[in-house]
Amino acid sequence: MSGGARIPALAAVLALLLLPLAGPAAAAGGPVVRLSASQAGTGGSSQAGTGGSVTARGSGWRPGTLLMLLVCGRATPSRGVIGGTNSCANGDGRAVTTDAHGSFTRKLPVAEPPVPCPCVVHVATVTGAKAEADAVLQVAGHPVAPLPAETSGGRLSILSDTRLTGSGGVLTWFGAPPGRTLEFTAGNVGTSPLQDPVFRVGTAHGVFAPRWDEQQWHGTLAPGRKALVRLPVELSAGAHGGYTVSLEYDGRVIAEQPWEVGRPWGVTLFWLLLCLVVPAAVFRAGMAVVDRVRPRRPGGVRHRRLPHPASRPARSRTSGPGPAPTLPWFTPGSVPGDPAGRLSAPHHDSPTSPPTPTPKGPT
Template identity: 55%
Template sequence: MNGIRGRLAALLAALAVALLPVAAAPAAADTGKPAVTLSLSEAAKGTELSADGTGWRPRTMVMLLVCGQNMIGGTNSCANADGVAVAVGDDGHFGARLPVVAPPKPCPCVVNVTSVNGDQSTVAVPLKITGHPVAELPAESGTARLAMLTGVRLKGDDGVLTWFGAPPGRTFTATVGNLGSAPVKDPVFQLGTAHGVFAPQWEEARWKGTIPPGGKAEIALNVELPAGAHGDYTVSLKYGDTVLAGQPWGVDRPYGVLLFWGLLLVVIPTALFRAGMAVVDRVRPRAAASGAGRRHAASAVTARLPRIAAVRGPVRGPAPAGDPEAALPWFTPEPRPEDPSGDRPHTPQTSAPSENSPTTKGHL
């Protein structure tokens, strides 16, 4: 039994090793990177080889060219008249038959496959041409000249912090092509931001990558405005002394800052008022005690008024405004005598007594 189990384990291991390359092939195809496979790695002039491509953009056209000198210097080193154009299927696959012709430049040679109307993907597959001369690759020389092609836009959105005055940022993307005869490696661009009619302020921005002669690439550069910026801006891209493109950028006003200041104007007076009320609450007990004493004295005087009124008699009415007795509410003047008949008022007594009036000490 142990021997049978060992043989089964060895058989399963052999099957796993045999199926491993087959399982790895779809994984490589799922990455979406364009790839080309040639039926021959070496061919003589006049023969025909087949090219199989996978991972290309569906429903696009690709061009196949046989080039010398590893295509240094662009399509000038390729057999352009004998190139083949083929369509890519819906699954990203294409198949083509390419004649092997002598390129205008010596080998090392390649079969260059480029997407014509797609994303400009390029793949170069080495090919050895029998009987074609071989020479060392020339030193890369010439000038690089970048030009703007398409796809100029600003990517990104504002967040919550931007609404409260954080620096707004975007990603400036554009597709540039190398029209020169030398590759461009890690080009240094300049991004300029201009507010309204003012001149732009330039800052250097490096893009990592290489753009071959005749090729193109999509660059992405980060651009950021100062904190609290708002209004109409223009973002420009410059390479060397040439302005390649410009893109308008409308930045909203940070209304969160205005809301913050409005709340601050409400909170500070409220805090000061509450602090003042706290101070008043600490001082209030002493003031309340003195006020309570005054109220107690006033209530005592008020309680004595009925007794004084009972002794003095009823109050006939309010005193005239000019009467000095009006300041004393408990003072009641004596009633004046009136004529019993009520016909005429009482005649005041003269200074000298009359003869008929009685005297207090008797007759003389």
């Protein structure tokens, strides 16, 4: 082999040796998602009709991370998804968990989003630190509309993770509306100042769509400056369970924060006591009514009260026994028609007295 032939051969060997290192180097730039080449359309994008499917392959993600794949409209990789998940076909999304190398492969059905294209396959983390990536997708037969023009001048960017501060009080334990404060650090990366920016704060329970509330931050953010923004967040009375607080600015969801709201156990305790006290009170009232309308027994009394000890006659302890009771002897004349008392009780002679002689009359 000549010297001229050895140089291309050595170059080919070096290229093969350096090829495996190209993947980690590319992955170091951030998470990436690509669609299957068999469905590639014009301009490097993928094209598929409703009812079909595309295969998404990702790399550069954190290992063991749960991801959500959605087909979204009004979106581009440079501007992201305008309108957040409200612009996506949420009912046809798919979930996938990355492997030990931060890669994944998942087949995703093509569905029409609720807004016109341009469309993308949006991949975002479900738990942990927020990360997302988009791949352009052309949905055949779906309408296409131009995106809203970008506002010139100031551009707001979130420089720190959002957090919820504050805690509930005693009234919240009894069903009062729970409230928190959404805090984050915002910076102006544009060329002109931002004055009194208006945010939209949404609260969503479970899989339901968020309820949005406009919140205006009063202040001026100069170019290259940052500031701490605090926005109040409040739920309805008696709310409990898992909630998600979303932050939207300029038609784009820029942050999401989970919120686990405890159950108002004071309300449960109140109803438990009510179920015990009310039946007891009704039972006592019913027994009182029955006691009043119940008829008396013959010869008896309904209520017997013993006399007070102070009203009883005092018995003298120093006096001796009283006189013996006398027998009720009949006295003469006590019987009608017997003035002489012949019908009175017979008189028994004493055994010691002599017998009374009977007078004899003349014969």
